[in-house]
Amino acid sequence: xxxxxxxxxxxxxxxxxxxxxxxxxxxxxxxxxxxxxxxxxxxxxxxxxxxxxxxxxxxxxxxxxxxxxxxxxxxxxxxxxxxxxxxxxxxxxxxxxxxxxxxxxxxxxxxxxxxxxxxxxxxxxxxxxxxxxxxxxxxxxxxxxxxxxxxxxxxxxxxxxxxxxxxxxxxxxxxxxxxxxxxxxxxxxxxxxxxxxxxxxxxxxxxxxx
Ligand code: GAR
Numbered sequence: 001x002x003x004x005x006x007x008x009x010x011x012x013x014x015x016x017x018x019x020x021x022x023x024x025x026x027x028x029x030x031x032x033x034x035x036x037x038x039x040x041x042x043x044x045x046x047x048x049x050x051x052x053x054x055x056x057x058x059x060x061x062x063x064x065x066x067x068x069x070x071x072x073x074x075x076x077x078x079x080x081x082x083x084x085x086x087x088x089x090x091x092x093x094x095x096x097x098x099x100x101x102x103x104x105x106x107x108x109x110x111x112x113x114x115x116x117x118x119x120x121x122x123x124x125x126x127x128x129x130x131x132x133x134x135x136x137x138x139x140x141x142x143x144x145x146x147x148x149x150x151x152x153x154x155x156x157x158x159x160x161x162x163x164x165x166x167x168x169x170x171x172x173x174x175x176x177x178x179x180x181x182x183x184x185x186x187x188x189x190x191x192x193x194x195x196x197x198x199x200x201x202x203x204x205x206x207x208x209x210x
Pocket of ligand 1: 009109110
């Protein structure tokens, strides 16, 4: 199975889905380490509970973004990951660490990209008045939330939704979306070739709908 490194800043519910799928034999992979910019992240607790090695570094202990990223990714590199999954990792990544790992790093983002990049995506969706929202998994490139999209899941926006209600509806779909996407990546079926996502060696005309 492939070796996965997970980067996470928060509660780690997406990480938990991968942990549980591996434990249940539904994903043939190993989580080789979990890495965080927040020592108190719930994701680290979840990893320790599953006996996964963890590393957390504090950005304020470093002089620059590049110095922090170099340090964090020197730890990531020691676990020799085939795939790096950003699962609620909330820090911008320096261009050089991203470029060195193109095609090997993915991110889950809570919107139907290219709509609503950045933060507060559920508020952005409500403010825009869209009737459909969702989540995307994309290859990470140096453009924030701008890398090629692999797969998406769609949810309706309902009358009376606030950001929390919408976030909760999206999150229930993020979990199976991330798992299914990691699965096709771990099976080697999805790749990034010359900036284009391929499935079974054919270019994807549109993101997979999962
Ligand atoms: C998820 O909704 C994920 O899509 C989002 O953070 C949440 C993490 O939840 N990611 C981003 O906003 C990335 N910019 P989790 O910690 O429970 O997996």
